Amino acid sequence: MPFDNIILPRRAFLSGVGAAALAAGLPRAVLADAPTDKRFILIILRGAMDGLNVVPPYGDKDYAALRGQIALAKPGETDGAFDLDGFFGLHPALAEIAPWYKEGALLPIQAVASPYRDRSHFDGQDLLENGTLSPRNTDSGWLNRALTALGNRNGGASDRRIGLAVGQAIPLVLRGPTQVASWAPTHMPEANDSFLTLVQAVYQGDQRLSAALADGIRATAAADQAIGTGNARMANAGMAEPDDARPDPYKAQRALADAAGKMLADPNGPRIAAFDAQGWDTHAAQGGAKGRLANALGGLQASLVSLRGALGPAWKDTVVMMATEFGRTAHINGTNGTDHGTGTVTLLAGGAVAGGKVLGQWPGLGEGQLYQSRDLMPTTDLRSVMKTVLYEHLRLPADKLDSFVFPNSGDARVMKGIVA
Amino acid sequence: MLDLKAASIAANRFGFGARPGELDAIAKDPRGWLTRQLAGEAPQAADAPIWPAQLAGFLQAQREKKADIDAAKMMRKALQQEFRGAAAKRTIDAANSATPFRERLVQFWSNHFTVSIQRAVVVPAAIGFENEAIRPNILGNFRDLLKAVAAHPAMLLYLDNAGSVGPNSAGGLKNKRGLNENLAREMMELHTVGVDGGYSQTDVTELARILTGWSIAGEHEPGPGRFRYRPMVHEPGSKTVMGKTYPEAGRDEAVAVMNDLAARPATACHIATKLARHFIADDPPKPAVDALARTYLETDGDLHAVSLTLIGLPQIWAEPLPKVKTPNDLVISACRSLGIADVQAGEMLLMGLRQMDQAPFAAPSPAGWPDTADSWISPEAMMTRVEWAMAVGQKLGSQADARDVAKATIQPVASQTTLFHIDHAPSAAEALALLIASPEFQRR
Numbered sequence: 001m002p003f004d005n006i007i008l009p010r011r012a013f014l015s016g017v018g019a020a021a022l023a024a025g026l027p028r029a030v031l032a033d034a035p036t037d038k039r040f041i042l043i044i045l046r047g048a049m050d051g052l053n054v055v056p057p058y059g060d061k062d063y064a065a066l067r068g069q070i071a072l073a074k075p076g077e078t079d080g081a082f083d084l085d086g087f088f089g090l091h092p093a094l095a096e097i098a099p100w101y102k103e104g105a106l107l108p109i110q111a112v113a114s115p116y117r118d119r120s121h122f123d124g125q126d127l128l129e130n131g132t133l134s135p136r137n138t139d140s141g142w143l144n145r146a147l148t149a150l151g152n153r154n155g156g157a158s159d160r161r162i163g164l165a166v167g168q169a170i171p172l173v174l175r176g177p178t179q180v181a182s183w184a185p186t187h188m189p190e191a192n193d194s195f196l197t198l199v200q201a202v203y204q205g206d207q208r209l210s211a212a213l214a215d216g217i218r219a220t221a222a223a224d225q226a227i228g229t230g231n232a233r234m235a236n237a238g239m240a241e242p243d244d245a246r247p248d249p250y251k252a253q254r255a256l257a258d259a260a261g262k263m264l265a266d267p268n269g270p271r272i273a274a275f276d277a278q279g280w281d282t283h284a285a286q287g288g289a290k291g292r293l294a295n296a297l298g299g300l301q302a303s304l305v306s307l308r309g310a311l312g313p314a315w316k317d318t319v320v321m322m323a324t325e326f327g328r329t330a331h332i333n334g335t336n337g338t339d340h341g342t343g344t345v346t347l348l349a350g351g352a353v354a355g356g357k358v359l360g361q362w363p364g365l366g367e368g369q370l371y372q373s374r375d376l377m378p379t380t381d382l383r384s385v386m387k388t389v390l391y392e393h394l395r396l397p398a399d400k401l402d403s404f405v406f407p408n409s410g411d412a413r414v415m416k417g418i419v420a
Numbered sequence: 421m422l423d424l425k426a427a428s429i430a431a432n433r434f435g436f437g438a439r440p441g442e443l444d445a446i447a448k449d450p451r452g453w454l455t456r457q458l459a460g461e462a463p464q465a466a467d468a469p470i471w472p473a474q475l476a477g478f479l480q481a482q483r484e485k486k487a488d489i490d491a492a493k494m495m496r497k498a499l500q501q502e503f504r505g506a507a508a509k510r511t512i513d514a515a516n517s518a519t520p521f522r523e524r525l526v527q528f529w530s531n532h533f534t535v536s537i538q539r540a541v542v543v544p545a546a547i548g549f550e551n552e553a554i555r556p557n558i559l560g561n562f563r564d565l566l567k568a569v570a571a572h573p574a575m576l577l578y579l580d581n582a583g584s585v586g587p588n589s590a591g592g593l594k595n596k597r598g599l600n601e602n603l604a605r606e607m608m609e610l611h612t613v614g615v616d617g618g619y620s621q622t623d624v625t626e627l628a629r630i631l632t633g634w635s636i637a638g639e640h641e642p643g644p645g646r647f648r649y650r651p652m653v654h655e656p657g658s659k660t661v662m663g664k665t666y667p668e669a670g671r672d673e674a675v676a677v678m679n680d681l682a683a684r685p686a687t688a689c690h691i692a693t694k695l696a697r698h699f700i701a702d703d704p705p706k707p708a709v710d711a712l713a714r715t716y717l718e719t720d721g722d723l724h725a726v727s728l729t730l731i732g733l734p735q736i737w738a739e740p741l742p743k744v745k746t747p748n749d750l751v752i753s754a755c756r757s758l759g760i761a762d763v764q765a766g767e768m769l770l771m772g773l774r775q776m777d778q779a780p781f782a783a784p785s786p787a788g789w790p791d792t793a794d795s796w797i798s799p800e801a802m803m804t805r806v807e808w809a810m811a812v813g814q815k816l817g818s819q820a821d822a823r824d825v826a827k828a829t830i831q832p833v834a835s836q837t838t839l840f841h842i843d844h845a846p847s848a849a850e851a852l853a854l855l856i857a858s859p860e861f862q863r864r
Contacts, residue, residue: 046784046785047785118615118621119605119621119624120605120609120615121785121786121787122609122615122785122787123615165798165800167800168776168777168798168800168801168804169777169795169796169798169800169801170798175794181799182798182799182800183800184800184804191803191806191807191810192810194846195806195810195850195853195854196806198841198845198850198854199806199854199857201837201841202835202837202838202841202854202857202858202859203859204837205835205837205859206859208744208793208797209744209797209802209859209862212797212798212799212801212802213799213802213803213806214799215799215802216798216799216800216801216802216803216806217803218799219799219800219803220803278538278784281785283579283580283600283602284580284583284600284602333598333599333600333601334583334584334585334587334592334597334598334599334600335580335583335584335585335597335598335600337580337600339599339600339601339602340601340605372621
């Protein structure tokens with residue numbers, strides 16, 4: 001019987017009797033060994049994050065003048081950046097995770113860009129996720145292909161879902177031939193098993209809807225089990241409160257990351273997850289220590305802190321990568337913001353990261369050093385960072401990296417000093 | 421002869437499904453039913469206006485928030501509440517529309533030219549944007565639609581042009597302010613020629629220069645919260661966009677460049693592809709796209725003619741249910757088939773918009789809501805749909821007989837399995853929930 005057609009008794013997971021009961025109720029295939037015990041989380045920063053203010057090169061002679069009103073003050077000054085290495089700083093909104101740098105769990109890489117050189121968000125994100133040299137040319141993402149290369153194929157003993165999409169939709173980076181789980185919190189009451197059986201019956205003739213439903217049922221059961229609230233789909237509150245009257249503006253981010261972290265911490269859970277963080281397209285009112293960029297960083301920081309807490313002991317085996325489609329103009333624009341640019345920073349966090357230093361060759365910000373006289377010149381290929389994490393952390397076979405996962409990426413070499 | 425299958429296609433593909441009793445009427449002449457909806461005057465703006473004074477006040481409050489942060493917060497809350505009410509009414513009005521095809525076109529173009537309340541400043545202007553810039557222009561000429569959109573405060577704020585300043589203008593030299601190229605880029609990439617439309621970074625910057633001065637009146641200026649051209653911040657000199665030079669002409673430069681962008685074949689192709697994807701299939705058939713683009717170019721962008729071409733395409737009438745409804749269309753069609761007449765009666769159904777991640781005017785980016793099943797039918801989203809259907813069944817199952825509703829809506833295209841299970845469901849609630857969850861209702 002194909003696994004997709006099995007209806008799991010969802011309520012069976014609500015009793016809190018744990019993994020043994022779970023194992024008894026599931027086909028053996030679900031508990032097949034994972035191909036890795038390492039954890040990898042990709043956070044896609046949609047909207048183009050301004051790397052020059054997240055990890056400001058306060059020691060560069062041109063930085064303050066280029067940035068004008070939104071330049072961050074030097075370490076030690078009011079609202080100043082945290083010092084990282086005497087040249088680069090860290091945005092003051094990241095106060096809570098600044099100590100991670102010292103402990104070696106935070107690694108910024110400056111002047112990074114994907115191979116994309118135009119400035120469309122949508123194409124830039126497409127290429128960031130599809131892992132090829134041009135946008136819109138494939139329906140699968142590099143992280144899905146990495147799952148395939150890891151040996152998480154569909155069917156048979158490896159039918160366990162190693163990948164997890166956190167959020168209502170599966171992002172392109174996780175789409176592809178290898179099935180992934182997906183999860184998001186909602187407010188609605190659960191559909192009961194007998195009703196789901198009926199729905200499955202009327203979906204028999206509709207391949208697309210029936211496949212999605214079977215997967216959804218399975219993912220919910222797994223999430224219920226891992227989160228231990230008895231009802232994962234009710235776990236969150238505040239996902240959809242848009243106004244600023246909330247006492248905690250980052251409640252939604254915390255809840256999402258907490259749930260993701262708990263699922264990843266589960267020994268029988270997924271190993272690799274992806275979710276989005278928004279708010280980076282700071283064309284106007286970007287601000288310095290406070291403002292739109294600081295708010296977006298606050299949300300990202302909330303996610304990271306919750307992830308670390310929820311992962312518990314698994315944090316030491318974890319790499320979190322934060323990647324954005326491109327950077328922003330080196331010059332402040334006319335509306336106290338920045339427009340679409342090229343090079344930016346990529347942040348890595350986690351117990352398995354060789355942090356405590358800033359990697360990347362610094363191209364400078366002076367005359368003739370900027371890309372097209374406007375953007376930070378990229379000196380590191382983002383795919384090199386991705387490939388390094390896949391190779392050194394997840395132990396993907398090297399021969400798969402250059403062709404299958406990242407086609408035509410031979411010149412984007414694996415780097416040193418990223419994974420502990 | 422009554423053609424119920426064609427009636428079902430007309431009602432679902434171009435509308436929000438059938439109201440009870442409506443299918444028989446449509447079946448007498450399905451194409452005529454659609455064509456008649458496009459005839460006549462441009463519809464009057466619905467009674468939810470832009471809130472220009474509030475908008476200006478909001479902007480002022482934002483600037484002065486340090487002085488009076490509580491007042492600004494209260495104003496923001498009040499505006500948000502007013503917006504939510506108006507947005508709910510918009511959804512219910514669409515469900516009850518006598519011209520649902522027209523309403524679908526309004527929502528299509530509103531999404532093509534997305535403004536999103538993810539930017540708080542859009543909240544007081546979003547409903548007005550649709551009623552003032554989109555609604556009157558959906559059957560006119562595309563270039564007029566484009567210009568109405570670009571001149572609307574909602575778009576000028578959402579894509580930051582209101583504050584963009586020509587660096588060499590009097591205002592720019594005095595205040596050391598400068599360009600913001602957000603609207604210029606999205607106007608080319610999303611609104612007209614498309615990302616492969618043949619423009620460069622230089623073209624984006626030049627268009628941004630042209631658009632300087634297109635702004636909004638403040639609280640103490642004439643017409644607060646409305647469009648205002650500010651010659652003081654318009655970048656002086658001639659500019660060149662996509663090979664054509666536009667001599668200095670102040671406000672009119674932008675009008676000239678938009679007329680030219682609208683006339684480009686790349687724009688015709690971009691618009692035709694999006695229309696075909698929305699109304700026909702996720703992977704739009706090339707002959708359909710070509711036919712739409714051809715009409716666009718032959719009529720110089722006449723959207724009435726393009727819409728007529730659309731309903732005349734043979735692909736339209738071939739297969740009944742190729743597209744999965746977006747959450748928005750799903751909720752509206754449920755309201756329509758269940759005869760939900762006002763916001764209060766529909767409150768529970770409307771919550772589905774947020775639960776299924778498509779709250780009105782809240783698209784995640786200027787590209788708008790996605791228009792393919794891939795983006796809406798993840799396992800997680802599928803569960804949410806089924807749970808919402810169950811909640812609808814629990815709420816309304818005792819009031820509406822699911823078998824009657826099925827007869828009036830999905831029957832002509834429904835499978836025997838679906839009808840059988842609705843007939844034999846264990847309870848009225850589950851019967852109705854099953855109807856809403858059925859493939860025939862989830863698709864269009």
